[in-house]
Amino acid sequence: MDLTLYVWRQDGPDAKGKLEQYEAKNVSPDSSFLEMMDMVNEDLINEGIDPVELDNDCREGICGTCGCVINGIPHGPQEETTTCQLHMRKFSDGDSLTIEPWRAAAFPVVKDLVVDRSALDNIIQSGGYTSAYTGELIGEANNTLISKPIADYSMDAAACIGCGACVAACPNGSAMLFTSAKVAQLAVLPQGAIEAAERVNNMTEAMLNAGFGNCTNHYECEAACPQGISVKFIAKTNREFIKALA
Amino acid sequence: MLQSSIGRKLVMATTGMCLVGFVIVHLLGNSSIFIGADGINAYAEHLHALGPIVWIFRIILLSLFGLHIFFGIQLTLENRAARPIDYNQKKNIRTSFGAETMIYTGLAILAFAVYHLFHFTMHVTNPEISASVLPLDALGRSDVFTMMVLSFQKFFISAVYAGAMVTLLLHLSHGVQSLFQTFGVLNGNTLPIMEKIARAAAIVIFVGFVSIPVSILLGLINI
Ligand code: HEM
Ligand code: SF4
Numbered sequence: 001m002d003l004t005l006y007v008w009r010q011d012g013p014d015a016k017g018k019l020e021q022y023e024a025k026n027v028s029p030d031s032s033f034l035e036m037m038d039m040v041n042e043d044l045i046n047e048g049i050d051p052v053e054l055d056n057d058c059r060e061g062i063c064g065t066c067g068c069v070i071n072g073i074p075h076g077p078q079e080e081t082t083t084c085q086l087h088m089r090k091f092s093d094g095d096s097l098t099i100e101p102w103r104a105a106a107f108p109v110v111k112d113l114v115v116d117r118s119a120l121d122n123i124i125q126s127g128g129y130t131s132a133y134t135g136e137l138i139g140e141a142n143n144t145l146i147s148k149p150i151a152d153y154s155m156d157a158a159a160c161i162g163c164g165a166c167v168a169a170c171p172n173g174s175a176m177l178f179t180s181a182k183v184a185q186l187a188v189l190p191q192g193a194i195e196a197a198e199r200v201n202n203m204t205e206a207m208l209n210a211g212f213g214n215c216t217n218h219y220e221c222e223a224a225c226p227q228g229i230s231v232k233f234i235a236k237t238n239r240e241f242i243k244a245l246a
Numbered sequence: 247m248l249q250s251s252i253g254r255k256l257v258m259a260t261t262g263m264c265l266v267g268f269v270i271v272h273l274l275g276n277s278s279i280f281i282g283a284d285g286i287n288a289y290a291e292h293l294h295a296l297g298p299i300v301w302i303f304r305i306i307l308l309s310l311f312g313l314h315i316f317f318g319i320q321l322t323l324e325n326r327a328a329r330p331i332d333y334n335q336k337k338n339i340r341t342s343f344g345a346e347t348m349i350y351t352g353l354a355i356l357a358f359a360v361y362h363l364f365h366f367t368m369h370v371t372n373p374e375i376s377a378s379v380l381p382l383d384a385l386g387r388s389d390v391f392t393m394m395v396l397s398f399q400k401f402f403i404s405a406v407y408a409g410a411m412v413t414l415l416l417h418l419s420h421g422v423q424s425l426f427q428t429f430g431v432l433n434g435n436t437l438p439i440m441e442k443i444a445r446a447a448a449i450v451i452f453v454g455f456v457s458i459p460v461s462i463l464l465g466l467i468n469i
Contacts, residue, residue: 006334019334072337098335105328171338171346173328176251204251213328214251214321216348217424218341231427232434239430241252 001027001093005040007052008100013108013116019098029089033076034059034066036088053112061085061226064161067168068113069100074165074224082163082226102168106175106211117164119210120178124162126206127199128182132191150188157185159227166221166229172213177221179207180237181229187240197244200237252428254317259428261314262421268307269414273454279467283391287383290390315356322349344420351417358410365397372397395462395469404459411455418448 003024010017024040031039034056041051057065061082068083070076076086091097099113107115134140146154158181166177183200186192192199208214215234222231247253275293278285293300344351361371369376375396383389398404422444426432432440461467 069333069336072333072335073339100333100335103329103331103333105330169339171329171341172325174325200252201250208251208324211328213325214255216255216321216325216345217420217427218338218345220338220340223339230434231437232432235427235430235432235437237430238252238255238428241250242256242430245247245253 001029001088001091001095003027003036003088003091003094004096006096006098007112009052009112010101010109012111017109017112019100027088029087031088032059032084033070033086033088034084053110053114055114056084059084062161064163067102067163067165069098069102069168071098074102074168075163075226079223080226080228082161085226102164104164104167104170104173104212106173107164107167115164117162119212120162120164120167120175122210123175123179123203123206124182127195127202128186130186130189130191130195132194144190146189154185154188157181157229157233160225160229161227163226165224165226167212169220169224170213170215171218171220172216173211174215174221175207175210175212176215176234176237177225177229177231179203180233183240184233184236187236196240200240200244204237204241254321255428257313257317258321259425261310261317262425264310265314266418266422266425268310269451273451276458277454279391279394279458280461282467283383283389286391286394287385287387287389291387294388311356311359315352318349318352342420344416344418345424347416348420351413354413355410355417358406358413361406362410365403366393372400372403375400392469394458395467398459398462401463404463407459408456411452414455415448415452418451419445422447 005022005024006019007022008017009020022040022044024036027036027039034054037052037054044051054068055065057063059066061084064082066083067075070083070086075081075083076090078086078090101107101109101113102115102117104115106119107117110116160178160181162178164175164178167173167175170176183196183203186199187196217231217234219231222229248257275289276286278289296303338346364370365372366376376393383391398407423432423437423441426440426444427437458467
């Protein structure tokens, strides 16, 4: 299949970027989106043009490194799928694809489709951990039994791979889904409950300080999330915030 | 609390909920016009008889409005700043027109509220109609009924009120479910149900308010 790509090209953080048109010819429907981009990049290199920079690592949908906005949807049109796991059979011969980086004040463009997501790390550093001691004297972490429903709930929240698609999708550039996934994951566990109040306050404050917006319940994050993280965790985070007030 | 993201959202939700409560009570009161002059004039008389309580109530309502508007504008500005560069192409999947236009419908409601007070409370606009309030009715009460009927018989006034209620409909179609999510009382199962209930409630409120000018225009309510 043949496709026309409109790809965001930007030399550096302060450079002015623009969409460039490239043709992707003879693309196999079985290739992944990133393999298609690899082919386009090879052509560009042969023509003496800088290849399109885009973040990617594991290419199996678990590391959270890849991601761009494809035809207006973060990670492209397939639900609950990362950019690397998106296959070209989702598109048709002759399609045009507009490919842009995550857009948010807190995610400055590094080059082309690569953005700096360290703002998410700042949020995690502000409280996305537990200070539980483990070891022989205190006992194994596994000694504390946790019921199956709570473990499942926590694991669902822990499925976040930190890709940032929720921020890219949010009309307010808010990182509330990302933040709330961690707040909720830890708040329901006995190890995490101890610091729950500090955590929700510190993490949501770090979110604002990093330049992310506020949640106004558009729920675009949930629709874009490759891991299917639910906005119920945002409601949970709001509850945790109210609890922390008391 | 008032600098935090969720804290300010809670203020929006709390004031929004109180305003919704006010809107519903206001609608119930207004619907006494369907009983006729006796209904609404008696209702107005009761309100006026409350004396200072009316003023306490007005001050509370004004503060709720003020807080809601202040934080609404502040949060909207922050959220715009958090997404300074637009996409060339962006497809929204879950959100609604109502959710995307909250600040505009909110400001339209504010403009309408000011006009509404000038019209029915302070009698600044259309004084020739408001004058009809003064000739008291047979029982010596202000004749709110005649003032409303004469007002809404003017198509332009009815259209302004109906238009304002469309903005309220949009505002509440997002706002009502949003406030429950902000309070954290929803989960993955109850959210979609609440979205439907909230939209239905917004429609009921809209139909309720608009039925008054429409009934008057159609001549169903007459002097
Ligand atoms: C009768 C008047 C009004 C009612 C009943 C009302 C109701 C509500 C409700 C229930 C919410 C949801 C709160 C939440 O998200 O938790 C809301 C949000 C909001 N309102 Fe109002 N409101 C009114 C007037 C206004 C006015 C005058 C403005 C003017 C600026 C305004 C601007 C906003 C904004 C910006 C939001 C937040 C947007 C969002 O959460 O998506 N509202 N309102
Ligand atoms: S919540 Fe979903 S979209 Fe957001 S960072 Fe985590 S995995 Fe990505």
